[in-house]
Structures are given as C-alpha cells and as structure tokens.
Amino acid sequence: MGPHAGVPPQTPGIDAVIALLGATGYTGKLVATELSRRGIPHRLGARSPEKLASVPSDAERFVLDVGESGRLDEFLDGATAVISTVGPFIRLGMPAVEAAARNGVPYVDSTGEQQFMADVYAKFADAPAPIVPGCGFDFIPADLAAAVAMADLGSEVSEIAVHTQAAPIPSRGTARTTVEMAEALSSDARVRRVAFPDRVRTAVEFPFGDVPLARHAGRARVVTTMVLPSAVAPVVRRLSGVLPKLAPLVERLPEGPSPKMRARAKFRVLAEALGPGGRAAVLCEGRDVYGLTARFLVAAAEKVTGAGAMAPAEALDPVPFLDTVTGEDEHGAFSWRHLSA
Structure with missing residues (x-):
C-alpha cells in the first residue's frame, strides 16, 4: 500500500x-x-x-x-x-x-x-x-477501506466484501450509474445479511466497485452490495430488465441536488476482509457525497x-x-x- x-x-x-x-x-x-x-x-x-x-x-x-x-x-x-x-x-x-x-x-x-x-x-x-x-465518492471510500481491511486481516483473504448504505439523491450522473449497474445485475443476485455496527442489515449484491477492487484483491472473491429495506431487496433482483429501459428519462432529471438535500444525505460504507484467520472490517461514514x-x-x-x-x-x-x-x-x-x- x-x-x-x-x-x-x-x-x-x-x-x-x-x-x-x-x-x-x-x-x-x-x-x-x-x-x-x-x-x-x-x-x-x-x-x-x-x-x-x-x-x-x-x-x-x-x-x-x-x-x-x-x-x-x-x-x-x-x-x-x-x-x-x-x-x-x-x-x-x-x-x-x-x-x-x-x-x-x-x-x-x-x-x-x-x-x-x-x-x-x-x-x-x-x-x-x-x-x-x-x-x-463512488470508489474512494470502498476501494481504500477494502485495502485497509485486507491489510488488517494480515493473512490469506478468501473474500473481500464492500457494503454501501446511502440515501438516494436524484441527479443525472447517479441515475446513469444506476442504469449501468442494473444492466449488469443478475436476476439471481444474492440477498445477504450484513453485520453493521448497529445491527444486521439486508443487502443485495450489485456489481458496483468490483472492477477497481479486483485489481488488488489477489485471489479473493470480490463482493459489492447495496443495503436496501428488507421488503425491497427481493424485488430489486428483478429490475435488471427494467431499469435500462428507463435510460431515456435520465437526462430529464435535475443536474444535481440542492445543498440542503446534499447535507441531509448520509452514507456508510463497510468493507470486510474474510479468510481462514477470521474477519477484519473498516467502516467509513458521513454526509454529502x-x-x-x-x-x-x-x-x-x-x-x-x-x-x-x-x-x-x-x-x-x-x-x-x-x-x-x-x-x-x-x-x-x-x-x-x-x-x-
């Protein structure tokens, strides 16, 4: 590093x-x-x-x-x-x-x-x-926290997982990225239970962040997820064929959120390195992505x-x-x- x-x-x-x-x-x-x-x-x-x-x-x-x-x-x-x-x-x-x-x-x-x-x-x-x-924001916290977690584990890493919990904010750039993610989302994407410091939360595997992370994850399996309400998570897996069709609507969205809306939008990014030697984790959190x-x-x-x-x-x-x-x-x-x- x-x-x-x-x-x-x-x-x-x-x-x-x-x-x-x-x-x-x-x-x-x-x-x-x-x-x-x-x-x-x-x-x-x-x-x-x-x-x-x-x-x-x-x-x-x-x-x-x-x-x-x-x-x-x-x-x-x-x-x-x-x-x-x-x-x-x-x-x-x-x-x-x-x-x-x-x-x-x-x-x-x-x-x-x-x-x-x-x-x-x-x-x-x-x-x-x-x-x-x-x-x-899309990659800096996740990629760097994952690298720190892998170093903290100090032994063989079999899986590196990054879980993102963020309030949705309407913007054209975010919507474009969401559509791209949906195109790569498998209909059989796994729903996972993730242990955040406060409580266990439901997350769906999204292919978001795995391209840069795979460059320095060695042989470890790379997993990236988005935290969603429990009732919503199973439905999201079926959106891979729907969201890309909404791409023409993306350009009608606001260029970006207001400062007040940005200040209210909080996030957490949890990176976990797992292996035979146990688990090491790093948490990033804040507001205004x-x-x-x-x-x-x-x-x-x-x-x-x-x-x-x-x-x-x-x-x-x-x-x-x-x-x-x-x-x-x-x-x-x-x-x-x-x-x-």
Whole structure:
C-alpha cells in the first residue's frame, strides 16, 4: 500500500497547478469551489465561454472541447495534475485520459462508470504518469477501506466484501450509474445479511466497485452490495430488465441536488476482509457525497503516485489518504475507523 515507482505525490506550492476539465458541470463547479477554498492554484476548462465565466473562481479559464487534442495539450501544459469531471465518461471521457498520458500529467476523475474504468485500465497500463479513474465518492471510500481491511486481516483473504448504505439523491450522473449497474445485475443476485455496527442489515449484491477492487484483491472473491429495506431487496433482483429501459428519462432529471438535500444525505460504507484467520472490517461514514467527491478529487490530484492506469488503492496510500480527507465542514463530513472482529 506504499508509494509506487514513477511520478511522486504532488507537493502543494506556488508551482503546483491543477487543471480542472468540465468546470461548468455540477461536480466541476463543486471541485472549483474546493480548489479555491483551499487556495490551490488551478485553471478551468470547459466548452461554453458563458458558463465558464460564471464559475466563481479567480483561476485562468480555457475554452476548449474534449475533441480538440491540440487545445487539450495547451490546457495541460505546465499542469501538475488534471481532474476530469466530463461525463458521461464512456462517451466523452477518453480524450482527456489520452491527453494526460500523452503529456505525462497525473490524471484523476469522478467517473462511476465501471466499463470506462476497465477500458482505461486496459489501454493505459504503460502510461508514464498515474492514470486513476474513479476518485470520487463512488470508489474512494470502498476501494481504500477494502485495502485497509485486507491489510488488517494480515493473512490469506478468501473474500473481500464492500457494503454501501446511502440515501438516494436524484441527479443525472447517479441515475446513469444506476442504469449501468442494473444492466449488469443478475436476476439471481444474492440477498445477504450484513453485520453493521448497529445491527444486521439486508443487502443485495450489485456489481458496483468490483472492477477497481479486483485489481488488488489477489485471489479473493470480490463482493459489492447495496443495503436496501428488507421488503425491497427481493424485488430489486428483478429490475435488471427494467431499469435500462428507463435510460431515456435520465437526462430529464435535475443536474444535481440542492445543498440542503446534499447535507441531509448520509452514507456508510463497510468493507470486510474474510479468510481462514477470521474477519477484519473498516467502516467509513458521513454526509454529502457530492461535496465529498470534490474533496476526494482534489486530495487525490495532489497525492496520486506511480505510473500507469491504477485503481485508487494502488495509486494512493490508503490510511494516510483516508486520514487526510477526514473532517467535517459545510461541504460534507467524513470519518473512518477500524472495527473489531
């Protein structure tokens, strides 16, 4: 879980400049706010000059389209890292990854699309800089907590399971990810009983988070689940053929929730490593997954290390990173802890 060979972690300073691509979108604006709040030098990139001018930031602004490779190269010139929030990633995300790899610039993004992540892992294994998709809420807590749990077990891991309990919040990005998950959901997906610290809860196996986690889980079986009300769980297994048909409705949803709604939305992520030697578990919890996505992305842009396409836990040192992003403010709350067996 230590640093990898290749690009070292960024040291914040006067010469550090983070390039933010997709700065006018819902997540992009939150990331711009986080960069400004922390006083980190940055530049903003997006297609619309009018929308770009409205982003509250003193940063340099680049009007560009992700299809303009030359303009992307200019945007990344001198950057110490790039954060991409340009989605849907499976359709729009690859040019930014290619530009980062071409220019040797560390790359992180907010994707929740596992097929995109798998494509990036396959295509950029030999990139000269760290290429790390999935550094928002969708994967950072789960992937890093799982790595810590496996290390805590200290022996053979036969299964690594990550269980997510989160209040649903309407947004286009979340809905797109849900549809993708449903397409991969098997009608015979298992319903599990999961021991959270307060009580046992019902969860359904969802293929969400297993692509990055499988990269560093060794031979362990990877399981990811979503906690649902007991009466709902059996029904969800039959939605694999229904939800994908609702994809055209996704674009009618709000761009993202209001700050008040975000602040009310709490979550817990439980990672369990199981093996002949017993069980080790790590719990992450907090509120405002959108505000935390901005926090995670900025911290990841500063701290990713190594070279090539990697899962978050391969490019970040899990315990120090989780400690770094722990805290509570008006933009979200996050904490984590080891659980006793």
